[in-house]
Amino acid sequence: MKVIRSAQNKQVKEWKKLATKKGRQKQKAYLLDGWHLVKEAFMADINIKLLLMTESFKYIDEIEAMNKNKYEIIVISEEVANHLSETPSPQGIFAVISLENTHDDETFLQGAWLMLDSVQDPGNIGTMVRTADAAGFSGVIFGDGTADVFQPKVVRAMQGSQFHIKVLTGSLNKWIQQMHTQHVPVFGTELNPDAKPYDTVGKFRDFAVVMGNEGNGMHEELLKSTTHNLYIPIKGHAESLNVAVAAGILMFQLKA
Amino acid sequence: MKVIRSAQNKQVKEWKKLATKKGRQKQKAYLLDGWHLVKEAFMADINIKLLLMTESFKYIDEIEAMNKNKYEIIVISEEVANHLSETPSPQGIFAVISLENTHDDETFLQGAWLMLDSVQDPGNIGTMVRTADAAGFSGVIFGDGTADVFQPKVVRAMQGSQFHIKVLTGSLNKWIQQMHTQHVPVFGTELNPDAKPYDTVGKFRDFAVVMGNEGNGMHEELLKSTTHNLYIPIKGHAESLNVAVAAGILMFQLKA
Numbered sequence: 001m002k003v004i005r006s007a008q009n010k011q012v013k014e015w016k017k018l019a020t021k022k023g024r025q026k027q028k029a030y031l032l033d034g035w036h037l038v039k040e041a042f043m044a045d046i047n048i049k050l051l052l053m054t055e056s057f058k059y060i061d062e063i064e065a066m067n068k069n070k071y072e073i074i075v076i077s078e079e080v081a082n083h084l085s086e087t088p089s090p091q092g093i094f095a096v097i098s099l100e101n102t103h104d105d106e107t108f109l110q111g112a113w114l115m116l117d118s119v120q121d122p123g124n125i126g127t128m129v130r131t132a133d134a135a136g137f138s139g140v141i142f143g144d145g146t147a148d149v150f151q152p153k154v155v156r157a158m159q160g161s162q163f164h165i166k167v168l169t170g171s172l173n174k175w176i177q178q179m180h181t182q183h184v185p186v187f188g189t190e191l192n193p194d195a196k197p198y199d200t201v202g203k204f205r206d207f208a209v210v211m212g213n214e215g216n217g218m219h220e221e222l223l224k225s226t227t228h229n230l231y232i233p234i235k236g237h238a239e240s241l242n243v244a245v246a247a248g249i250l251m252f253q254l255k256a
Numbered sequence: 257m258k259v260i261r262s263a264q265n266k267q268v269k270e271w272k273k274l275a276t277k278k279g280r281q282k283q284k285a286y287l288l289d290g291w292h293l294v295k296e297a298f299m300a301d302i303n304i305k306l307l308l309m310t311e312s313f314k315y316i317d318e319i320e321a322m323n324k325n326k327y328e329i330i331v332i333s334e335e336v337a338n339h340l341s342e343t344p345s346p347q348g349i350f351a352v353i354s355l356e357n358t359h360d361d362e363t364f365l366q367g368a369w370l371m372l373d374s375v376q377d378p379g380n381i382g383t384m385v386r387t388a389d390a391a392g393f394s395g396v397i398f399g400d401g402t403a404d405v406f407q408p409k410v411v412r413a414m415q416g417s418q419f420h421i422k423v424l425t426g427s428l429n430k431w432i433q434q435m436h437t438q439h440v441p442v443f444g445t446e447l448n449p450d451a452k453p454y455d456t457v458g459k460f461r462d463f464a465v466v467m468g469n470e471g472n473g474m475h476e477e478l479l480k481s482t483t484h485n486l487y488i489p490i491k492g493h494a495e496s497l498n499v500a501v502a503a504g505i506l507m508f509q510l511k512a
Contacts, residue, residue, distance in 0.1 A: 130494050132492075133492040133494040134488075134491065134492050134496070135491060136492045159495070161493075164493035235391060235511070236420055237420035238390035238415065241390050242500070245387050245500055249508050252488070
């Protein structure tokens with residue numbers, strides 16, 4: 001097995017670049033950090049390009065049993081692991097994953113979809129993908145202006161849900177128009193008591209719900225293009241809900 | 257107005273200690289960081305001990321109009337502001353707030369209550385307090401083993417909701433026993449399909465719902481002491497929901 005000990009190594013520098021959008025696009029790959037995520041990738045039968053593992057990694061036997069020599073494993077030093085990881089104490093296992101084509105080349109949408117309109121916080125975004133998975137959604141569409149799907153903090157918060165449901169990127173307007181032609185309801189969300197209370201429209205098998213930016217909400221022109229816009233009534237004195245919490249309440253309420 | 261320019265100043269060192277539980281207990285105070293939170297404290301007519309403000313703070317006129325010379329204002333340098341703040345670009349306004357007695361000296365509970373059983377992540381905890389506020393809850397009880405209410409990250413995520421609803425600390429078991437004597441239902445939560453689905457028990461005016469630790473859930477003995485334990489059915493392949501998302505779904509579902 002190949003061993004790399006220096007964080008100055010040329011290959012390590014390339015892997016480090018996977019933390020940036022530019023690096024991911026150039027190498028058509030992103031990095032998984034941690035045992036739970038790497039296991040999820042194996043279980044989902046995802047295209048793993050490469051595994052990186054420290055000598056002291058706790059589950060070497062398990063990973064070799066799962067891998068069955070299918071993917072190359074490179075041994076790295078603790079120094080390299082610390083350099084690559086964004087967590088304070090990395091577990092010593094990484095996988096370089098092929099970026100499948102996640103662009104909006106799909107022509108038919110079934111099931112429930114979460115759409116993100118310029119959502120910014122990576123932790124919130126990852127949590128929403130995880131919640132969409134738990135709620136039985138078909139996928140999440142990252143609209144223009146939303147943080148990148150495969151940035152490290154989003155990947156950490158998704159907890160592997162990108163292997164269970166579809167994660168697409170593209171213009172929300174285009175998707176919404178397509179859903180209208182198929183008579184699939186699209187629900188916008190706004191902090192506006194004039195909108196419909198979220199628990200009065202029923203439950204659906206095929207639909208989409210759109211979450212807006214943390215500070216500014218959904219774009220005005222998207223709000224105008226939905227079937228209905230929904231509102232979660234605030235009963236106390238808080239100004240708003242955290243966007244991931246609001247998305248969770250809506251997804252579990254609306255999904256049949 | 258008193259001016260403090262050095263982060264080495266003795267008083268600055270005392271304020272810095274408010275980031276630790278020991279420091280907060282000794283000084284019986286905690287620190288608010290940022291304009292939104294300080295405004296909330298003024299609106300809630302909370303006991304402010306002291307205001308700290310940089311010379312370049314954007315809303316000096318507004319703060320002086322709100323304060324009407326009621327509380328002492330100390331001018332601090334950018335260096336001191338950066339030293340005190342846990343955010344990368346502090347806004348230049350802080351308030352030292354008296355720690356009211358938040359221990360379990362209340363004898364009667366009305367309304368809806370969220371209880372936290374050894375919840376650890378400060379962002380999740382603060383978000384749950386904010387959500388409880390938005391859902392019209394009476395308060396949140398921080399059980400033993402839960403992260404401290406007034407640590408900086410919890411305070412940031414609460415977004416001022418500690419001024420709108422009660423935030424108490426104590427033994428959950430004691431509260432639960434008291435609720436039983438008053439025939440108020442207490443709902444535990446567990447990741448166990450044998451528990452009751454969360455949307456089958458109805459809506460309540462007076463009740464409590466308990467959230468458990470992110471990794472281990474609720475303590476076994478507490479699960480045994482509830483009226484019912486609830487479960488949010490996971491429809492997809494995610495292993496679990498984020499605790500703050502789960503709490504949001506439950507609170508909005510159960511509250512009448």
